[in-house]
Amino acid sequence: MSDVLEAVEAAAEEIRAQGPINEKLGRLSDDAAKAVRGAGMIRMLQSRDHSGLECHPREFAEAVMRLASLDGSAGWVAGVVGVHPWEMSMADPRVQQEVWGSDPDTWIASPYAPMGVLRPVDGGYVFNGRWQFSSGTDHCDWIFLGGLLGDETGKPVQPIRSMHVILPRSDYTIVEDSWDVAGLRGTGSKDVVVSDAFVPDYRVIAFDRLIDGTLPKEAGLTNPTYHVPFSCMFPLGITSAVIGMAEGALAHHLAYQRDRVQITGTKVRDDPYVLPVISEAAAEIQASRVSLVDNACRMYDAVAAGREVSFHERAVGRRTQVQAAWRAVRAVDEIVVRSGGNAMRMDNPIQRFWRDVHVGLSHAIHVPGAVFHASALTQLGIEPPEGPLRSMI
Known part of the structure; x- marks a missing residue:
């Protein structure tokens, strides 16, 4: 377990408690932001030149997932804001100094x-x-x-x-x-x-210099993390947050269902129609986690070996990310509709996680059409034309 993940675990109850407060405020509370900052989440992909941790993408994804399982909004912010130091580490040293010179924890x-x-x-x-x-x-x-x-x-x-x-x-x-x-x-x-x-x-x-891998090379960055394609790293925090929210929804569902008695008088633990669905949903969410992390590791291993990641590999990687998010959210839908009406009360966290995963799924990186189209073409040995089919890959 990484030091950051351990810090998130140590602050778990505090972060979980901030969820309803964050929602009411319409932003992360100061206490929630302090907990995220204190755990080192936002410095995970930051260069060591500016007190960053230069973590493996897997570690970043795992920390975001855990944080999002405690509170979706905190995990989302950590996943989005946490990717920005990765790109800033490739920027001109003058702007890096402006941003981090006096405070390496600047977001x-x-x-x-x-x-x-x-x-x-x-x-x-x-x-x-x-x-x-x-x-x-x-x-x-x-x-x-x-x-x-x-x-x-x-x-x-x-x-x-x-x-x-x-x-x-x-x-x-x-x-x-x-x-x-x-x-x-x-x-x-x-x-x-x-x-x-x-x-x-x-x-x-220039965005094209970031996409084609020129920027980290010119910046002299040697850690493979900075050479993982942008199309893998940028969505990683967002998709990790969605999968973490799904894990949070599942955890709250299990806690709620453990002693619940349905209107028919049947305990959920004795219901042969509900239990298999819970198990299948848990397996789908786990599969989403594994596929997302595996994809990031494959990209990292490729660049660590000095190999350029092909467009085909990037397209299949994006397909993996998108499908992981959709698979996890579908699983959440299956358990939520079997949680009973009381799960929709505003004091029940299940409904908040349910709403959060759907809004997270609506992010542009999770739209499957062009990504699936492009990845299918590459599997057929056809190079997609310039334009929308390549824009998110």
């Missing part, structure tokens, strides 16, 4: 969706845009934002060039009351707005 928000445009000016760019879904943003002092490279008039250049833009908290506005949703309410995934912010050129990362 970085996102999102990466290219909802802004960079207009070139002397020394950098002027940036504008509005983004949704900035998870954990209230506890972050910097942010990664997706943008498109523009021309002098502010119109995106052709062909499209996606960029990741790094800004301090002073350069963007968090839109309060912009996160009112059915699940993962405690993540505080609010909108952010940027208006005419000047961005020095060293705070901008």
Whole structure:
């Protein structure tokens, strides 16, 4: 067990207790954020040059899953925000120093969706845009934002060039009351707005250099973790959180069902129609965990051996991630509908985990269509064309 996972276990009861509080606040409570920070979750993928732990992706996934099994929102924020130090470790040393120089525990928000445009000016760019879904943003002092490279008039250049833009908290506005949703309410995934912010050129990362593996090589990073493809690492925290929530739902379901008597007078422990479903659901959730971790380990082992991960392997890896999330959520649905009406009361954690896994499944990385299409083509020996079929791989 990693030191971080041990720290999460030590704080388990405190983290679990913060779940309803996070949901009521619409963000992680200060106590929940303190527990996540204290466990070292957000430094797991951070470079040692800035007091990071440079953990194996497996360790990161396992810690996120455990945290999410205690509280879905805390696990989600740790999974999303926890990936950002991985990319920041590849960024220009000047911005790394700005972010971590005085405090290596500084958190970085996102999102990466290219909802802004960079207009070139002397020394950098002027940036504008509005983004949704900035998870954990209230506890972050910097942010990664997706943008498109523009021309002098502010119109995106052709062909499209996606960029990741790094800004301090002073350069963007968090839109309060912009996160009112059915699940993962405690993540505080609010909108952010940027208006005419000047961005020095060293705070901008070309997305294609991250995707093709150029960035970690140029940064001189030797730990294989930094050479695992972005399409594996970025979804890892999100999918791990969903599977962890499924494990949390199962744990609460088992605790609730142990002594429950159904309206028919039959104890659940004696019901031959419910027990097999519980067992099957548990097996499906376990299979989701195993496949996700195995996929990350395979990617890590490939780059550790000095081998480039092919597009086919990346596509199959994304298929594995997406299917793992869907499999786990389907299993949760099977047990929730057999938990009885009282499981839907707001003081029963089962309903919160049920809502959380479905909102987590709705993230763009879990949409199966293009991913499954592309992976099937590669299995047929056909190279998918540039465009949507390759965008999430």
